[in-house]
Amino acid sequence: MTHVKFNNSPLPRLVEDIFNNGWNKYVKDDFLTSDFFTTHPPVNITETKDAYLLDVVAPGFSKEDFKISANDKAITISAEKKAEAKNEGDKQVRREFNFKSFKRSFSITDAVDTNRIQAKYDNGVLKVTLSKKENKQDAPKDIVVE
Structure with a gap:
């Protein structure tokens, strides 16, 4: 063979x-x-009884770098990090990370109260809380039959 x-x-x-x-x-x-x-940036979205929670992983930024805007239909999260000034006398041996800008938009429902949106940046994670509107039910009405 x-x-x-x-x-x-x-x-x-x-x-x-x-x-x-x-x-x-x-x-x-x-x-x-x-x-x-x-x-x-990766995002986790969780729904609770009272709110939607967005966790955006964005290490290396400061809270001043973020811009969050919302209207009745969408929320937009963006961030921009300014490049650090280089010292001309220093020689870059290796560079594996740098910071750039990003922008992400998410559709929101009518259930979100855009006036009560809160955001907090801690340990490289931006936590955005989209509170739901309170369900105000009308008091029961007595209907008179004529």
């Missing part, structure tokens, strides 16, 4: 490229670097 080896197959080269050169050649670079998460 003779073993025949084919060298023309692209599969071994693909596997070799992945292990030697990484995924960057095959996947968009932004996804594999910190740029992806600084331009698209």
